[in-house]
Amino acid sequence: MASSTADPDRMKPNLCSNPSRKVRIVAKIRGFTDQESQSVIGNPTPWICVHKPKEGALSEKVTISFGEQPTSRKDASEVDYCYEQNEDIGVIFSREIKPLVSEVFDGLNATIIAYGARGSGKTYTVKGSEEKPGLAVLAMAEIISMAKEFGKSVGVSLYEVFQDHVYDILDPKHPEVQVLDDAQGKVNLRGLSQVSVKSISEFQEMYFNGCNSYKPAQKIALELPQKSHKGLIIYVSSCNENFTKMSKMNFVDLAGYEDVRRSSSDGSYFVESSRINKSLYALLNVVYAINANESRVPYRESKLTRMLQDSLGKNHVLMLTCLNPSFCRDTLYAVSSASRSCQGINRVMTDSSKKVRGSTKQMVVSSLKNGKPSTVSTAVKKQSVSRAHFSEKKASCMVKGRKLFDEGNLSSSKQAKSHSDDASTMQSMFLTEIDSAIVPSLREEESAKSDMLLAPVPKDKELSGSDMLLARLPKDEDVSPQSMSNHLEATAAINSDAKALTIFEDCYDLEKENTSLLINEGRSPPLSARLREISNNLRSLYSSTPLCKKIQMEVDTPSRGQVVSYDIVEPKTPTMDHDARIYDKLEVAKFNSPWETLNNRSSGIKHSLVKEYLKFLNTASKEELKGLRGIGEKRATYILELRQESPEPFKNLDDLQGIGLSGKQIKGMMKKVAGELLS
């Protein structure tokens, strides 16, 4: 690996250089396996470049870049230190772990988390083997020797977090562990056995053989791949009887990060990897919140973070990010996400991280093309060019939206031509708005998961993982004065939009709907009924007065011309209520052109549709879910599983990334919903 300057003093104990930061992040580049050693012969260009500070520099921070030398620091990930391939585990132990062992004997807790892509050397570094012991074994040896010196007793627990359930590795008969809060609000791991340890050989026997022979029944039953987080807790106590008054040292060997969309088409593997990634994001969010000194830390987002709650926060944490020495796309993501979460105190990350994300995407493409990675900075340039075209794209999208409607969706409609023309414009507008609502937030679909770390979370409440994702996405469009005024203007147009609604009514076949509802009586409502519900809610948007409970409209039934009353569901949406008040005050609605008017008016519909769509995902039956484009058997099953864990797993569009849907797919699905609604 390339290194630009000399190593700093290796043996110096090295806690966080910034004392307000609780989580120190170091990287470790894995050594080559025998196979890799063969393949790199004759290819001297390293994939990872480590840029250490010049001797005497104020900052000890190291930047890591991939490919050739970057032109800017923004292109690289910053870590507190990086251990290179030739630096062995003993060096990491002396510099990073030994000082933490001392802290444990001072009564504090410490946690070492190994994070990285699959096969990046996490287990090798933490656990090692009987021949080459890892950090946990070296730490245990040190702890046992210090315990003898200070008259303390040592115990251990070994656990595995699999599918967000915790299993006790040392007690296969009663493996399931419950994570509870005790009366004092402390985390209580009920059912997790603690075994006293007297010697290192006793520990090694337990650690290596206990783990190897252990397999939770659930894993065997489901024949799932062995992807789980593995943890070791070392207790140091002054009391021989139990470990109630003690300090702890945690070692967590996280499951490898893996982009689920590339990994496998196998359903169970897809589901499992998605779960793993969700728990990794939860952990990174916790790390971010801790380092950013946020008042609320989202510990409750995963079992693992709950388990570690009393060892994080006020205690020292070492995030050991393992890097694959050869090209690995997941490593790029792992190091950049870990770096940004650990730099929580530095909130000005949005732009640079966007570039890193862009570069990641481009680099993969070029690497695949050439068989060799190109420079990150080149990739960033390419990304900026594509961004420059975004507004053009948006414009063409609008045209595309109109085309889409003209060519297809309304052709089957038997409505009068004048209505059809108006409706086509309206629908294309609507679909285009969906494009613009979804595309910006998802246009960098490759990296949406990284976005969660970009901006601070509101301090007044503990957010769920999905809220956290959204809260941390860049919100420039949402808060700009222009968008605010657009929103007001959109609200101002409610009255005239009521006319447009009648156009949609003509296109709506109520008789068909009624028949369908009758057929399905007693079962969960069909997709069309759900769409109807969405339609009702949208109608309520157009209701000019909150007192209007019914509207009269003509419907295309056998007795054409018959007037029916149509119930309006609650005539409000959160945004419209609020905005309508503002509008009343301002009484201003000025648009430069009819197109602009239409554009602005549709923003309320857009948000309402997104909301209703998410509501559908949160409540629909499996069959209904499968009826949506992009959601097959696999995803429908996974969505139902997520709903078992949390009653409302989809709070915003970004939560859909968690089920492995690309931005394009989500957009397609939304268009379909809108199309069905309006045709």
Ligand SMILES: Nc1ncnc2c1ncn2[C@@H]1O[C@H](COP(=O)(O)OP(=O)(O)OP(=O)(O)O)[C@@H](O)[C@H]1O
């Ligand atoms: N420093 C090293 N030198 C040589 N080989 C190594 C080194 N570190 C790891 N390896 C080898 O690389 C492979 C992957 O290592 P390891 O299993 O530790 O990765 P991991 O990140 O824990 O993987 P997973 O995410 O699948 O759990 C193993 O075959 C291991 O022996």
